[in-house]
Amino acid sequence: MRRAVFLDRDGTINQEKEYLYRIEEFEFVPGAPEAIRMLNQAGFFVVVVTNQSGVGRGYYTEDDVETLHHHISQELEQYGARVDAWMYCPHHPAGKGSYSLPCTCRKPQPGMLLEAARRFGLLLEQSVMIGDKSADISAARAAGCRPILVRSGYGAAEESCIQGNFEVYDDLLCAAISLCGSE
Numbered sequence: 001m002r003r004a005v006f007l008d009r010d011g012t013i014n015q016e017k018e019y020l021y022r023i024e025e026f027e028f029v030p031g032a033p034e035a036i037r038m039l040n041q042a043g044f045f046v047v048v049v050t051n052q053s054g055v056g057r058g059y060y061t062e063d064d065v066e067t068l069h070h071h072i073s074q075e076l077e078q079y080g081a082r083v084d085a086w087m088y089c090p091h092h093p094a095g096k097g098s099y100s101l102p103c104t105c106r107k108p109q110p111g112m113l114l115e116a117a118r119r120f121g122l123l124l125e126q127s128v129m130i131g132d133k134s135a136d137i138s139a140a141r142a143a144g145c146r147p148i149l150v151r152s153g154y155g156a157a158e159e160s161c162i163q164g165n166f167e168v169y170d171d172l173l174c175a176a177i178s179l180c181g182s183e
């Protein structure tokens with residue numbers, strides 16, 4: 001059983017761009033690759049959990065999502081960093097066809113975290129979820145993980161609206177430095 005860091009994608013790993021799927025528009029949040037490398041080296045299992053309702057809404061396809069994730073993995077490799085598992089929710093209540101089905105994976109629901117824990121043997125109570133939205137904090141709590149907000153993406157705007165206890169850092173690198181206990 002391993003401890004994990006669950007990472008939101010848009011606004012946390014990469015700069016927030018509405019309904020990002022084009023590789024040309026992909027841009028890391030500064031320090032994100034180094035942060036992921038630190039988490040790898042500290043022994044965390046790194047899982048990306050991302051809502052991609054653009055699929056359900058018909059803006060892009062699951063293939064587009066997977067192509068982008070493959071690209072991000074290749075970019076991370078240049079930094080010696082690695083995402084151990086990619087999970088995404090393609091659904092949306094206003095989505096088309098089967099994508100509109102009620103799902104339990106779209107954050108703030110914890111379905112992706114629970115599924116990853118089951119599939120990869122992760123200890124949720126010793127794991128962390130880092131993201132830039134209140135939905136990330138809620139998903140963390142629902143899964144029994146430690147919630148961390150980053151101020152990149154929508155984080156700075158969402159910070160004052162989120163109730164209860166959570167940690168906040170300026171960005172993923174600051175959060176990783178804190179989690180890994182050293183520079």
Ligand SMILES: [Mg+2]
Pocket residue numbers: 008009010011012131132133153
């Ligand atoms: Mg986000």
Ligand SMILES: [Zn+2]
Pocket residue numbers: 089090091103104105106
């Ligand atoms: Zn879903």
